[in-house]
Amino acid sequence: MTELEGMRKSGRWRRHVRWALPLTLGLLAYIGFGTWGSAISSTIDSDDPSDVGAALAAFGLMILALLLPLVALVFFIVGIIRTVSEWRRDRRHATGRYNRAELADRAQREHFARAWAASTQLRAALAARHVPPQIQVWDVVPRQGEVFFSDTAASYARFYGxxxxxxxxxxxxxxxxxxxxxxxxxxxxxxxxxxxxxxxxxxAQWREHQVVRLIVSNQRLVCLVGGQWLSFDYGAMTAVYPEVEHWSLVCQFDTTSPLLLHGPDVPSAAVLTVLMTYGPDAVAQHPSLAPLGR
Incomplete structure (x- = not known):
């Protein structure tokens, strides 16, 4: 059995547990508490005042024998509805039919998967001392000796009070x-x-949250924020936190507020930032980049 088939069978088993377990527990509660209450009731002497406690216990058990199955019935109905809904969804997916939200979610997951694979390949290439491919950017005037490696979008924020x-x-x-x-x-x-x-x-908190255009070069990170290009030079960075597992990069500076970038293409930007700030050996040694090598 393949891993995918095992996951599918496990998913079907969990779906059936949603309605089968409440049904089973409800029946057991009805039979168990009802039988227990009946057994106590049969031993009660109505003329004996000392049996009041036993009568109350029997009454309580009868109440539980009725109440717990009702609660289980609610969970049983909810489980049936969810199981049928997921079965119909799986039938649609099997025939290649997806609604708009599912298509958007699928496209997003595929984007993240492709971006992670690209970041993994980039880290491996840089660790082997290969020069990353360059791109042409016409919106930003390059500095002396500057070359560009990527042009993408990212979520942007700054930290200040x-x-x-x-x-x-x-x-x-x-x-x-x-x-x-x-x-x-x-x-x-x-x-x-x-x-x-x-x-x-x-x-102090993260502010100015927005999606920006992000360009990565061998000298700086460049962000188009509110129609203005902002440069974040590697040489001005005092700390770099490449949290690739969280798809984020945080950079600190002496002269300006910290920068937060987040998004599917940010791990690649993080790898390049580590290369330009710590050197080529750090690409393979930096612990925060280790997930890209797994």
Missing amino acids: QDVTYSRSGGFFYGHPLFVAAGVALSAAGNAARRSAAEAAAQ
């Missing part, structure tokens, strides 16, 4: 002391809430 102001509300309250106290309390609560919101907004 900011100054936030908020307005305090006040008021003059006149009348009954309870009315005055309530007005003062509400005003103080509103000011406290606005102050807390302003403090949270001012804290």
Whole structure:
């Protein structure tokens, strides 16, 4: 049996467990608690006041014998609906029919798979000291000796805090002391809430989230942000975190805020960034790039 066939059979088994298990447990609860309650009831002497506890226990067991199967019935119905829905979905997939959301999800997964394979090949080539293929970029003027390796898209963010102001509300309250106290309390609560919101907004966090065009060269990362090209030179980087398993790259600088890139093509950019900042030996030795060699 192949691994794929085993996964399919395992998936079918889990789908059937969704409805078979609640049905089985419901029947066992009905039979078990019902029989137990009946056995206790048969020993109760209605004229003996000391049997009140036994009567209550028998009543409780009868309630469980009715309630638990009802709960199991709900899970049984939900399991049947999900099983039928997944069976119909598998039938559609077997005939090559996918809805729009499934097609988009499938295309995305294939994109990530191709990008991971390309990143793996790039790391292997660089570790073997092969020069990566170059591309022509007409949007960005190259510097002296600069060549470009990739032109793609990535999610972009920057990490920094900011100054936030908020307005305090006040008021003059006149009348009954309870009315005055309530007005003062509400005003103080509103000011406290606005102050807390302003403090949270001012804290350092990832900001400017957007999808940008990313160009990777032998000298810098170049991002098209809001219609403006921003350069992040390798020579200005003080720390590089190539988290390829999370499809992300974080770079820190002395003179500007940290940069976060995320997306299917970012592992390749991370490999090139490690090459240009740490040298060719680091491509094979950097622990965060090890997943690309598995």
